[in-house]
Amino acid sequence: MKLNLLQTLLLLSVSTLGLAQTKFKPEDTEFYTPKPPIVKLKEGVPSDAIVLFNGQNLGQWTSSSNPQQAAAWTIDGQELIVKPSSGNIQTKQTFEDFQLHIEWKSPEVIKGSGQGRGNSGIFLQGLYEIQVLDNADNPTYVNGQAGSLYKQRPPLVEVHADADGWHRYDIIYRAPRFNKDGMLVSKGIVTVLHNGVLVQNNVQIEGTTEYIGLPKLNAHGAGPIILQDHGNLVRFRNIWIRPL
Numbered sequence: 001m002k003l004n005l006l007q008t009l010l011l012l013s014v015s016t017l018g019l020a021q022t023k024f025k026p027e028d029t030e031f032y033t034p035k036p037p038i039v040k041l042k043e044g045v046p047s048d049a050i051v052l053f054n055g056q057n058l059g060q061w062t063s064s065s066n067p068q069q070a071a072a073w074t075i076d077g078q079e080l081i082v083k084p085s086s087g088n089i090q091t092k093q094t095f096e097d098f099q100l101h102i103e104w105k106s107p108e109v110i111k112g113s114g115q116g117r118g119n120s121g122i123f124l125q126g127l128y129e130i131q132v133l134d135n136a137d138n139p140t141y142v143n144g145q146a147g148s149l150y151k152q153r154p155p156l157v158e159v160h161a162d163a164d165g166w167h168r169y170d171i172i173y174r175a176p177r178f179n180k181d182g183m184l185v186s187k188g189i190v191t192v193l194h195n196g197v198l199v200q201n202n203v204q205i206e207g208t209t210e211y212i213g214l215p216k217l218n219a220h221g222a223g224p225i226i227l228q229d230h231g232n233l234v235r236f237r238n239i240w241i242r243p244l
Contacts, residue, residue, distance in 0.1 A: 045240050049101075052091060052225065053080055053239040064088035064126075064226055073229075079105075080236040082120060082229050089229075090126060094222035096175040097244040100124075103168045105161070106134040107233040114140040119230035121150065124173050125223030129209040130192060130200075132167075132234060135160060147192060147199040150209040155192075155199035166237075168195050174244075175222075176205070182219035 040047045052060045055078030061071035064087060071089035074081040106118035118134030129150040133140065135158060142148070146167070147155030161167050169192060176188040187207075192200035207215025227236065 044238075045101075046242060049240040049242045050093070051240045053236065055079070055237060058089070060091055060093070061089045062092055064090045064224075067092075073227075078237065080227075080239075082227075082232060082234050084229060084231045084233070087229050088123075088226050090224040090226040092224075094224050095125065095241065095243055096222045098171075098173055099242040099244060100171040100173065100225065100239075101169070101241075102171075102239045103166050103237045104132050105166050105235040105237075106136070107235075109233075110134055110136075111232075113138060115144060117232070118234055119228075119232050120234040121226075121228035121230070122169065122171070123209075123226035123228065124171070124188075124190065125175060125220070126226045127208050127220070127223060128188060128190070128205050129228070130169065130171060130190070132228075147194045149190065149192075149200060149203060149205065151211070152206055152209060152215065153200060153203050155194065156201065157197060157199060159194040159197045159199060162195065169193070170196075172244075176217070176220075178219040184217060184219075187217070 037048070045051060050060075055075070058071040058073065058075070058080070061073075063069040063071055067090070072086040073083045073089055100122075102122060104120065110117060115133065117138050118132070120132040121129040122132060123129050131144060131146055131148045131150045133144070133146045135146040142154035143151055145154065145158065147159060159167075172191040174189040177185040179185055188205035189202055190200055190205055191198070191202050207217035210216065225241065
């Protein structure tokens, strides 16, 4: 039996009226289990986080070019400093979805301009770069400035360092997913806060962040966090990650 528009609207009205007359108690829409796990903070670090750099050693890191070799960067005053020409470093552990906190500071002596000035990068799963670059009056292409998803998405706003010169990134990342045949199911998604300011808002990652050419998207599993040696004495500190 087909219903005309008037009959359909009448049935919907009667259904809605019946729902509105249902007597609910507050406890009808309350539940108490399962309880979320408790996370405490110690000096700003969540208790369920993996501390990747605590200012003491590089025990969580290896060389990217040869994961069997120790990371060769320098530690000075509880800060991790890029050692030019030593190559990228990466975490021993691999990750998929995560929350990452990392702080960075441009070199004490700034040289060069554009992409040659305080350049480094944070590669999610070793493939997708969030740019690190001095941005104090340093013109460059906007999808390559600090806070950008390199060569793909510029930051929503340009955020400068605090008076102490340090930048803080909080990155929430969901890895791309592939089926058992290697076919893409969903692309990666990233949100970035730069010194507490939203600069990437749940954006889709199109693929690898290539210097030349278009993004590539090949099937992969968990991957490391990579810090880039771009020849500049960029400093890092207080690095921790929470697998999600």
